[in-house]
Amino acid sequence: EGQLVQSGAEVKKPGESLKISCQGSGYIFTNFWIGWVRQMPGKGLEWMGIIYPDDSDTRYSPSFQGQVTISADKSVNSVYLQWSSLKATDTATYYCARPLSGPDEAFDIWGQGTMVTVSS
């Protein structure tokens, strides 16, 4: 059925850079989009963007455009979420998730989440 495994929790200082990862297995990785979803502490889910690993076609939510970079490396079945300069407000849990088929579909497979803490 497939599985997404994310990199571990991170603790960073404001202004630092960060790249977290999401590795897919158990399915043909290049056949499916993968999205990123933010969940701030005690809050709801926010869709950040989505990428098609086969050709790196990427779409961003306007709320996150310019704030993060989504990338993929199909040679290692992985997608990434990257910040060049973290802020305290980036403190959240970040999930990668695979839609059923196209980029507009429900997310049927989720990673376990990566907790990012940004604090001085």
Place this chain on the structure above:
Amino acid sequence: SYDLSQPLSVSVALGQTATITCGGDNIGNKNVHWYQQKPGQAPVMVIYRDINRPSGIPERFSGSNSGNTATLTITRAQVGDEADYHCQVWDSSTDLHVFGPGTKVTVL
């Protein structure tokens, strides 16, 4: 932008039926998906495209969607159903996924 509304919380007696609503302008014209999220865990899809239940999700979970309201219904509620429930749609006018604010379900 397209907005979704959900009640902050819903309480249900053990063994009874919980109804969770998701409101949006003409949401009946969109595909609505529902996720269950327990504390400290990733979301799990429980309903997709309004009414479809993934394998492994109990038949006690069902969905409907019409007009301005989509509904997730949990019959014969169990303690294990306590969780946050999030609705989600794809807004084709902006090419964005939109999530509702989430509803906390408590089983009494």
